[in-house]
Amino acid sequence: MSSNKTQWETVIGLEIHAQLKTASKLFAGTNTTYGASPNSQVSLLEAAVPGTLPVFNEKVLRYAIRFGLAVGAKVIAKESRFDRKNYFYPDSPKGYQITQLHHPIVNMAPSP
């Protein structure tokens, strides 16, 4: 690193995790009740049983749009997509996370 500190600018990014208050999960109809007994809130989908498919929770979409409007997002996407982040790890039964990289619902960046 150069000794001249003025050549460097500090940029801090925050990754904020928030749990939405929904009755069921993001991609499955299973409950999210706090304190329920172990393994009582898991379906074939979360266990990554072959042939199961995710179904997006509509409430989550509504919350995402509300959040976007609340923080003054310029863009609420008319078309949005999910992306898979693939990696092997014991807490990831499907071998991927479902995320939004290319076409998120809320995008703070000004459109190009």
Added chain:
Amino acid sequence: MKFKGIKQISQALHSKDISVQELHDIYANRQKQSAKQLNCLINRTPQLAQQQIVAAQALIDSHQGSILTGIPLVHKDLFCTKDINTTCGSRMLENFVAPYDATIVDNLNAVGMVTLAKANMDEFAMGSSNENSYFGAVKNPWDLSRVSGGSSGGSAAVVAAGLAPIATGSDTGGSIRQPAALCGITGIKPSYGRASRYGMVAFASSLDQAGVLARSAEDCAYVLSQMCGYDAKDSTSAQVDKEDFSQNLQQSIKRMKVGIIREWMDGLSAGIKAVTEQAIQKLQDLGAELVEVELPTAHLAVSAYYVIAPAECSSNLSRFDGIRYGHQCQNPKDLNDLYVRSRTEGFGEEVKRRIMVGTWALSTGFYDAYYLKAQKIRRLIAEDFNQAFAQVDIIAAPVSPEVAFKFNAKKDPVSMYQEDIYTVPSSLAGLPCMSIPIGMVDNLPVGLQLIGHNLQESVLLNIAHQYQQDTNWHSQVAEGYHE
């Protein structure tokens, strides 16, 4: 009974000429005789069949049965069947017992169809010859030294040899049409989204579609009507009303506009070309009008398909890690060893090849060059079809560049991929398409592909049925399987 159509079999059941049990026994005995020789089944399902026979007979006795009640069928072994092994033709899932029924299995159970067995297939539906099955290759009933086609090769051989009147299949890039053509039977892949994918083990999610293999277009129509329909459990399921695809079968095809792709016809070998032209001539004799159409981007389809399908498979198959179900290696020394050895041992060569190709195509830095480019080609091909369907009602085309080939004839994977040259364009565009038998070359069956515009299954089945009313190719049975 073995080679009769569903309508006749159903009449015999409803008029009590034959019981569901007796009907079942005819096919079960056939299976005992020939299934081993053809290697077309992975597991038989006698206990399930017994329950379903009782239920179906009760429906018929109380006059609540439909045309499909009591009709036996075989499911391709990638459809989940509750409490029954669902292997996908893989060592990875050799001992996997599905905890639920796929939606299409549910739909067919609901009217009292009787499940006889699970059909052999290329591992995870990847292949065009059924030589990629962990359980061994399926033999073609027309010539036991030749392949049945793939990946629904077991399903096609089952129907061709009269071991069941119906088999389900799945088609990602030709996996119903090509084996149907090579085994001399009729097979249909509906539009993407028509049949639910819930409970069908995923290979390439944006392409996978369930369908039917049967002896005739009419039989395909009955089963497909019951199989399809919107399913809230599959978010890509088409939100359209349930349709009776048998309704338009009897319509005349006079003045129907049939598109021909000259470039594809000219690329065929002399024998297949002659048979295909004869079939097209027959459509013309029935009153159809021929129109030449062009698909300028279709020559890129195989290249695009073999980027997109492996990319999707590499992600879809990552859940098979040896932790919760499926093959697990012995004595892993750590977590990484567990992953690596379970997958190395559990997957066959072609599956591993596609996982590696797909992983590479999706990796950072290559995404734009391969996956994104392939998606653009896909869109252009769909646009080509849109242009074509502005001029015609359906397109008639070859299914496969050749008849059933010998085992081990295609050791180079790329030469095997070229088998799919005529089937992948319509797959990439998500269009309904089918294969009907139209003649023989070197004593082996040849198929004609019919491609329809989105959700136009009834048009396909109409023209196929009219052709079959006037020809006998679909009634042909390989020597040795008549009785």
